[in-house]
Amino acid sequence: MxxxxxxxxxxxxxxxxxxxxxxxxxxxxxxxxxxxxxxxxxxxxxxxxxTDDEFWTAIDYLNRLGASSEAGLLVPGLGIEHFLDLLNEAKDAEIGKTGGTPRTIEGPLYVAGAPIAQGEVRMDDGSEDGVATVMFLEGQVLDLDGKPIVGATVDLWHANTKGNYSYFDKSQSEYNLRRRIVTDAEGRYRARSIVPSGYGCNPQGPTQECLNQLGRHGQRPAHVHFFISAPGYRHLTTQINLSGDKYLWDDFAYATRDGLVGEVKFGEGAARGIDGRIAELEFSFQLQKAVAAEDEQRSNRPRALQVQGA
The missing domain is CATH 1.10.12 (Lyase 2-enoyl-coa Hydratase; Chain  A, domain 2)
Structure with a gap:
């Protein structure tokens, strides 16, 4: 009853x-x-x-989820972070804020304070030389009319060949594969890095435990995260998911979207002074104009901050 x-x-x-x-x-x-x-x-x-047993099992799960610091992983895994993007887009459309590069999830692995460079930078520390494929990533930051935005900040971060991120992976150097690039007079940014690997949730962690009960995997395709910002323009949180990845359209975090697939071209690196195969990826971003000052700012979501020398 x-x-x-x-x-x-x-x-x-x-x-x-x-x-x-x-x-x-x-x-x-x-x-x-x-x-x-x-x-x-x-x-x-x-x-x-x-039932009482089900309720207290859930409470125990929440305790373990918090203890493992995986709440920020479960949220995209259950589609809530993607839902927030869809909701914000619907709100934007209601008031005519449309166009430009699509937003997508931030994920839980950003670290503030990455080194900043003008126009061009190398992102990796060389620790995976001979293992990783060198990747040249470049593009422009443009307005909705296709005009370059000079002085935009391209804040980007990605995993290494093992699918791990610096700061959270203590074996990596400070800010490895994390940089900020200020666009040049053509609105262009250029980065030499390495082709990242996708990653999976910790098989023994509470996020994968939940996904197992739902009959789902916990894998992500290879991808590169971006914050794009410029005075007078709306802040953009997005990511490029790399073409050819097995999980490109089967991302457990629901981050892959039309317009956010980066077409990677592989070839020989001699023309760039690199021995062996290299990858090249060109991807440009279009920003909407800011209507209010808060449009220029990213959310106040709590984020990690690297302490220099720590």
Missing amino acids: TVKISQTAEIQKFFEQAAGYGNDDGNPRLKQIVLRVLQDTARLIEDLEI
Whole structure:
């Protein structure tokens, strides 16, 4: 027999009290959110007849998820980060903010404060010379009319050949494969790097544990992350997913989108003074004009900050 009490006046009053509605202290916005979480959780428990064992198993899972610092991985894995992009695009379309390079998820592996260079830079530290394929990545930052944006900042980061990111992978040097490039007089950026590998969730981690229960894999295609910013233009968070990857259109984080596939061209490196095979990738970005000052800023999402010399 299904018993439902969550919508009674007594329970609603109880939840309001638990959410702090009975006092004038605290944060009103948080109270509103917590009340909704309590109400929706109660309805979920009733509607799906969640057992005590199921409930406390979920609480244990959340404890383990937080202890492993994988909440930022599970969120894209369950499609919530992609949903936020789709929701923001729908809001933009409602007020006529359209055009330009599509946004896509940031992911949990950005580190602030990467070295900055003018126009051109080498991103890798040479530790994978002879193992990695050298990659030359370049393009322009343009406005919606196709005109170059001089002085834009291209903040980019990607994994090494093992699918690992510096800072989180302590075997790598500081800011390896992380750089900021200020575009030149043609709005162009150029980077010498290495072809990254895709990666998978930790097989023993709580994110993959959840995905296993959903019958899903936890693999990502090879990709390069970008923040693109310039005075007077809307900040863009996006990434290029590399052509030819097995998981290009089967990304567990749902980051691959039309318009964000980078066509990698492989060839011999003699013309660039490189022995052996190289990869070349050209990708340009178009930015929307900023309507308000906050348009130029990325979100205030908590992010890692490398301490120099640490």
